[in-house]
Amino acid sequence: MAWPRLDVGKTRRVTSRRLLFTSVRCNHRYGTFQDTGVLRPGIDSEVLPSAVNVYVSTDLYNWAPAGVAINSSLYISRPKVLHNEQTSQFVMWCKATPNAAAFVASSPLGPFMLVYHGDLAGRQVGGLTVYQDVRQPESAWLAYSAKPTPVLPRAMMVLQLTSSWCV
Numbered sequence: 001m002a003w004p005r006l007d008v009g010k011t012r013r014v015t016s017r018r019l020l021f022t023s024v025r026c027n028h029r030y031g032t033f034q035d036t037g038v039l040r041p042g043i044d045s046e047v048l049p050s051a052v053n054v055y056v057s058t059d060l061y062n063w064a065p066a067g068v069a070i071n072s073s074l075y076i077s078r079p080k081v082l083h084n085e086q087t088s089q090f091v092m093w094c095k096a097t098p099n100a101a102a103f104v105a106s107s108p109l110g111p112f113m114l115v116y117h118g119d120l121a122g123r124q125v126g127g128l129t130v131y132q133d134v135r136q137p138e139s140a141w142l143a144y145s146a147k148p149t150p151v152l153p154r155a156m157m158v159l160q161l162t163s164s165w166c167v
Contacts, residue, residue, distance in 0.1 A: 025058060079092050123147060126146070
C-alpha cells in the first residue's frame with residue numbers, strides 16, 4: 001500500500017502494517033518503511049530502517065503521522081502491538097533479524113523501550129504475530145515461524161507469553 005508523504009509529497013511504501021484499537025476512540029497504525037527514492041540526510045531521518053513510525057486516525061480513513069514509536073539500533077520489522085491492561089503497558093513485538101524483540105511503552109505513541117532481544121526457544125525467528133486471548137484477556141500468545149536448523153525443519157511455534165507479555 002502506498003501512502004502519500006504529508007511533508008514533501010513523496011510516496012513511500014508502508015510495510016509491516018498493524019492496527020491497534022484503543023478505548024480512547026483513536027486508532028493507531030504502526031509500520032516500518034521501504035523508501036521509493038533516495039533518503040536525504042537531515043530531511044528523511046525519521047524513516048531509518050530501524051524506526052517504527054505510528055499514525056493515528058479516528059475514522060480508519062484519514063491518517064496523520066504521530067511520530068517515531070521506536071528508533072532502535074536493531075534492524076526491526078513487522079511490528080505488532082497489544083495493550084496489556086494488567087500492567088497498563090503497550091507491548092510491541094518485532095522481528096529483529098534474525099531474532100525477535102519486545103518493547104514496552106506507557107503510551108501507544110511511544111517511546112517504546114527494548115526489554116527483550118534474542119531467539120525464541122533456541123531458534124531464530126521468521127515471521128511473527130501476537131494476539132490476546134479474548135476468553136482470558138490477561139493472556140497473550142506469540143506465534144512465529146522458527147527458522148530451520150541443520151537438524152530441525154522450519155516450524156510454526158506458538159508461545160504463551162508471561163504476564164508482562166514480554167517473553
